[in-house]
Amino acid sequence: MVENRPMTTFISHSVLIIGVALIVFPIWIMLVASSHDALRLTQVPLPLLPGDQFWENIKLLFSSKTFGAPIHLSLLNSLAMAMMISLGKISISVISAFAIVYFKFRFRMFFFWMIFVTLMLPVEVRILPTYEVVASLGMLDSYLGLSVPLIASATATFMFRQTFLTISDELMEASRIDGASPMRFFFDVVIPMSRTNIAALFVILFIYGWNQYLWPLLITTDPDMYTVVMSIKQMLESGESEPMWHMIMLTALFAMLPPVLVVVFMQKIFVKGLTDSEK
Amino acid sequence: MSTINMQQLKKSYEDTQVIHGIDIDIVDGEFIVLVGPSGCGKSTLLRMVAGLESISDGEVKIDDKVVNKLEPKDRGIAMVFQNYALYPHMTVYQNMAYGLKLMKLPKEEIVQRVQEVAELLQIEQFLERRPSNLSGGQRQRVAMGRAIVRKPKVFLFDEPLSNLDAKLRVQMRMQIKTLQRNLGVTTLYVTHDQVEAMTMADRLVVLKDGIAAQIGTPMEIYDDPHNQFVAGFIGSPAMNFIDCTISDEVIDIGGQKMPRPTDVTQRGSVVLGIRPEHFINTADQPAIQGQVDMIEKVGASVFLYVKCDHIEELIVIQREGHSQVQIGELVPINPNLNKLYFFDKNTQQRLY
The missing domain is CATH 3.40.50.300 (P-loop containing nucleotide triphosphate hydrolases)
Incomplete structure (x- = not known):
């Protein structure tokens, strides 16, 4: 649709600008708040321009142990959890989609629908039984406990199934004639041909894993296992004392950074994976 | 090998x-x-x-x-x-x-x-x-x-x-x-x-x-x-198939008669097959005539689609490339009598 009406342009731009402002303003406040000292943030009005305490605050944040877990440890925990969840989800769903698409076995569709039904059972719904299982397996306060219950993914399986269905059967036949076993075909043809989809999914799943809150909160009791998202919450509830807003905002900033980096660096491949169907 | x-x-x-x-x-x-x-x-x-x-x-x-x-x-x-x-x-x-x-x-x-x-x-x-x-x-x-x-x-x-x-x-x-x-x-x-x-x-x-x-x-x-x-x-355009009746003297195609080649021994109702390229372009035999309904020129040759009385399908006849036939013109239909095929109406097997 190519139109050139000043009024339409004006309205659509205004809507977009308002939308962007709504998203950007809190981030700006976060940036500003993280660059002032604790005292300034307790006074009204709140500052709208950055202060000069940014580096000082960073030093303080990384040196102090007063906020439960050290920040770099909780960042590392978050990273480990997000990586294990996203990589685990991808490897399990890619192989189950491969089984469902390329092998004819008894009850194939039954299993497919079984997987599909788990979409209705996110961790929040099954949280008590899952906790029970994880506890009995002795996986509380461990990376495995943090990630394994979140790994099975119907969405990813379904998405890979759709991708594989677009790979022509002739390719499978050609590789059979070339002498490739099913697993060779999987690694030599299917995986390389789905790599943009895998990357796109990685971005989504990484952010999903990074942002987990409820589950880590439940199964970690050792402050050394806290994830960064949890630490922010912990800092807000630091007993009797005033919340340290500048530290909280700085932690939030660090918590936002990895997902942002993942999106920025994988954006090109991400968009390609979601839209490109050149097979 | x-x-x-x-x-x-x-x-x-x-x-x-x-x-x-x-x-x-x-x-x-x-x-x-x-x-x-x-x-x-x-x-x-x-x-x-x-x-x-x-x-x-x-x-x-x-x-x-x-x-x-x-x-x-x-x-x-x-x-x-x-x-x-x-x-x-x-x-x-x-x-x-x-x-x-x-x-x-x-x-x-x-x-x-x-x-x-x-x-x-x-x-x-x-x-x-x-x-x-x-x-x-x-x-x-x-x-x-x-x-x-x-x-x-x-x-x-x-x-x-x-x-x-x-x-x-x-x-x-x-x-x-x-x-x-x-x-x-x-x-x-x-x-x-x-x-x-x-x-x-x-x-x-x-x-x-x-x-x-x-x-x-x-x-x-x-x-x-x-x-x-x-x-x-096999053959392009495809062979013409025409329902006909063979009697002792003639091949009867929808009331129009063609001489029976002497070595055709079959009698009765059969399907006659003639390839488009097996028509003779002369008017000297007692011929069936038909009206040209459509013309396809492919350069080296021309295909005439001819409508004949009492024959349902158009008959395709091949002529040489510069043939000046016009649509609507009457053309004789003279198959080469040595190149006729006959098929059983029911089994579709070749009879002759």
């Missing part, structure tokens, strides 16, 4: 049978074309030889060895697919080398073989490109290269030219034929295009509904079709 024998080959999917017992013996180095309308089972038959479809009953032998249960890679075959089936994420070189790599050949031999075949097919300059950067004809050649490097006993082609434009198709047709003759590899080739079938085959297998309607050299099949289906399928 090898032979293929199919004995009572059958294929069923659950309760529908698609191949009804096919026997073909293919000698070493022969170029066999499987031809037939879509759904006749020609691709299925090819894929059964390839090992991509299981065999319900009967036997396939390659070099006198039963291969029914062998994996495709162990049958000594190579296949070229309709949509080329090149691995899109690999370069041309990798595409061609992939099968050899899986055969665990030494690296130098792979490089050498690919190089040789690439030269043979004139695709050396594309070796580092991806298939998506090649034209249809080039992809076609790569697909053939991938088949040739395997040094197979048998080539299988599944409608390899159907995605190319007309001119390229003619070119590739000749290239494939020449290549096959030089390499001397036994070949099974599936097509629905009867011109392709006629021009390439040493022998043709005309398939209809999972049955081999006729097997023979192209000219045998053209000159001597065993039934109405084969007669109608």
Whole structure:
């Protein structure tokens, strides 16, 4: 649709600008708040321009142990959890989609629908039984406990199934004639041909894993296992004392950074994976 | 260098049978074309030889060895697919080398073989490109290269030219034929295009509904079709079929009479078949006349579609290229009486 009406342009731009402002303003406040000292943030009005305490605050944040877990440890925990969840989800769903698409076995569709039904059972719904299982397996306060219950993914399986269905059967036949076993075909043809989809999914799943809150909160009791998202919450509830807003905002900033980096660096491949169907 | 024998080959999917017992013996180095309308089972038959479809009953032998249960890679075959089936994420070189790599050949031999075949097919300059950067004809050649490097006993082609434009198709047709003759590899080739079938085959297998309607050299099949289906399928434009009655003196076509060739012994109601090219362009015999309904000029010749009284279908007559016939004109219909075919109305078998 190519139109050139000043009024339409004006309205659509205004809507977009308002939308962007709504998203950007809190981030700006976060940036500003993280660059002032604790005292300034307790006074009204709140500052709208950055202060000069940014580096000082960073030093303080990384040196102090007063906020439960050290920040770099909780960042590392978050990273480990997000990586294990996203990589685990991808490897399990890619192989189950491969089984469902390329092998004819008894009850194939039954299993497919079984997987599909788990979409209705996110961790929040099954949280008590899952906790029970994880506890009995002795996986509380461990990376495995943090990630394994979140790994099975119907969405990813379904998405890979759709991708594989677009790979022509002739390719499978050609590789059979070339002498490739099913697993060779999987690694030599299917995986390389789905790599943009895998990357796109990685971005989504990484952010999903990074942002987990409820589950880590439940199964970690050792402050050394806290994830960064949890630490922010912990800092807000630091007993009797005033919340340290500048530290909280700085932690939030660090918590936002990895997902942002993942999106920025994988954006090109991400968009390609979601839209490109050149097979 | 090898032979293929199919004995009572059958294929069923659950309760529908698609191949009804096919026997073909293919000698070493022969170029066999499987031809037939879509759904006749020609691709299925090819894929059964390839090992991509299981065999319900009967036997396939390659070099006198039963291969029914062998994996495709162990049958000594190579296949070229309709949509080329090149691995899109690999370069041309990798595409061609992939099968050899899986055969665990030494690296130098792979490089050498690919190089040789690439030269043979004139695709050396594309070796580092991806298939998506090649034209249809080039992809076609790569697909053939991938088949040739395997040094197979048998080539299988599944409608390899159907995605190319007309001119390229003619070119590739000749290239494939020449290549096959030089390499001397036994070949099974599936097509629905009867011109392709006629021009390439040493022998043709005309398939209809999972049955081999006729097997023979192209000219045998053209000159001597065993039934109405084969007669109608081979030859372009197709043979004219006209219902008629043969009596002692004449052939009666919808009330209009034609002399009966003396050696036609059949009597009664039959189907008369005349090829468009078997009409004589003179007016001296007592002829049936018809009105020209449509004209198709293809350059070297002209096809007249003629409407005759009491005959339902338009009769197609071939005339030489510069024929000045106009639409609506009356033309005589004078078949060459030595080139008439007669078919049984019910069984469609050739009577004479």
